[in-house]
Structure formats: structure tokens, C-alpha cells
Amino acid sequence: MAADTKRVTTHRLLEMKRNGERIVCLTAYDALFADLLDQSGVDVLLVGDSVNMVLAGQETTLSATLEQMVYHASTVVRGVRRAMVVIDMPFLSYQVSIEEARRNCGRALQLSGAHAVKVEGGAHMAATVRALVDIGIPVMGHVGMTPQSVHALGGYRVQGRDEATAERILADAKALEDAGVFGMVLELIPADLAEKVSTSLTVPTIGIGSGAHCDGQVLVLHDMLGLNERFKPKFVKRYADLADAVKKAVRAYGDDVRSGTYPDTNHSF
Numbered sequence: 001m002a003a004d005t006k007r008v009t010t011h012r013l014l015e016m017k018r019n020g021e022r023i024v025c026l027t028a029y030d031a032l033f034a035d036l037l038d039q040s041g042v043d044v045l046l047v048g049d050s051v052n053m054v055l056a057g058q059e060t061t062l063s064a065t066l067e068q069m070v071y072h073a074s075t076v077v078r079g080v081r082r083a084m085v086v087i088d089m090p091f092l093s094y095q096v097s098i099e100e101a102r103r104n105c106g107r108a109l110q111l112s113g114a115h116a117v118k119v120e121g122g123a124h125m126a127a128t129v130r131a132l133v134d135i136g137i138p139v140m141g142h143v144g145m146t147p148q149s150v151h152a153l154g155g156y157r158v159q160g161r162d163e164a165t166a167e168r169i170l171a172d173a174k175a176l177e178d179a180g181v182f183g184m185v186l187e188l189i190p191a192d193l194a195e196k197v198s199t200s201l202t203v204p205t206i207g208i209g210s211g212a213h214c215d216g217q218v219l220v221l222h223d224m225l226g227l228n229e230r231f232k233p234k235f236v237k238r239y240a241d242l243a244d245a246v247k248k249a250v251r252a253y254g255d256d257v258r259s260g261t262y263p264d265t266n267h268s269f
């Protein structure tokens, strides 16, 4: 069977949900990995503001800037042919006013070439989402554990364990769907709540740490590749141990350089 090379669109994601096809999503921050993920059939590449923690070494996502996100998203766009590229809007780029949200999200798409934006927050973001959708900007929502609110939420912890919070998360998800999002991330919520949200919506849900019943899954690439040695939350499955592979390769190179066995005649002109 010929490989599916058609660009993944918001319409295709809705169709996938209707057909019961699971959506595969990973974070990407650069062209090289974006190309590898695209070749491996990943449907959606999320240029997450997690780049601020994973690559820039910051404690939280809060200090990520629009320039930083546009830079990473534009490199990812250059690496892909099929996957949809979603750019995460950084803290304070969309919360201050609808006018600023429209300008910053529009500029983010214009400057990076990404296909959609992602914003965090529930019902309180609905008017902003509607205003973005109205000017032709596809928006992905994000509810549950929203990392830009980490200090207000008291840390990176599961949300919606109690009935009141669970109801609020479901209401948030519905408000975002009514406002026009084409999909949403459900981060760190109990699996039964994620199932309830997913079956209540017509738009797809993309889970992270939210169980098996979401319409798709996302992980931070560097976590699932085992590159981020110190970060080992329960929900991350490691599909490789690249930190170890990198260290072994670099030690071998160091040994060769020190002993004079690299470069040999095969690697010289």
C-alpha cells in the first residue's frame, strides 16, 4: 500500500476521530528531528513551549518568548512535508487582550509557517479562541494541567481528581469546542475523566498522562527517546535510551582522540 503523503489538516484530524483512527503527536523543536518524525508517520508535530525547559534548561515554560517559539517552529516547518505543525503560544502572548492574541497568533503563523496555534486555558479563553477562529487561525486548546499556570496549580500534578474540578474541566473542554477549537490537549487528568471528555466532544482530544481513551497521544520527544535522564514521570514510556547511547559514543570518541586512533587513514585526506 502506498504511504499516505497528503498533508494532515484540521479536517483530516476530525475525520480521524470520526473513523476511530488514533492521532499520533510528538513535540518537535528543530528541522532535523521534524524530518525524522515526519518520515516515521507522526500526524501532528507540536512545537511546545516545553522547549524552554527541555532545550533551554529553564525551570518552567513561563519565560518562553514569541521570538523563541517562532524560531523553533520555523525550523520544524522546514523539516516536514506531511505532518501538521502546531506552534505553542507562550505565556502572556495571548492572555492580555483579544487584540494582542490576534496579532501575536497571526504573526506566529505568518513568521513561522506553522499551520495552527495552541493556547492553554478553559472557558475563560473561549472569547479569545472565537476571535482567533473568526480571522482564520486554527486553534488547539489545552486543559487539565496547564503548565503556564504551574504556580497557581501548586506544581505539575494530576488535575480533576475531585468531582468539582472534574466537572470544571469537562465544562472547559465543551466551552473550547463551542468556541471553535479543532482539537485539544488533555494533560494529566484521570483516565476516566479523559474518556468522558473525549466521548462528549466531536473534536479530537490529544492526551498526555491522561490514559488510553483520548483520540490521540502526545509526548515530549526527548522524554520518550530517553534523552532527558532526570525526568521520569509515570506516564512517560521510554522507547529508547538515547542518553546512554550519546554518552557511550562521546566517550568512545574521547578515547580515540586521546589515544590518537581517530582520525585514522580512512578518515583523512
Ligand code: KIV
Pocket: 027, 046, 047, 048, 049, 050, 051, 088, 185, 187, 208, 218, 219, 220
Ligand atoms: O509544551 C508542550 O510540549 C506541551 C505538550 C506537553 C502538550 O504543551
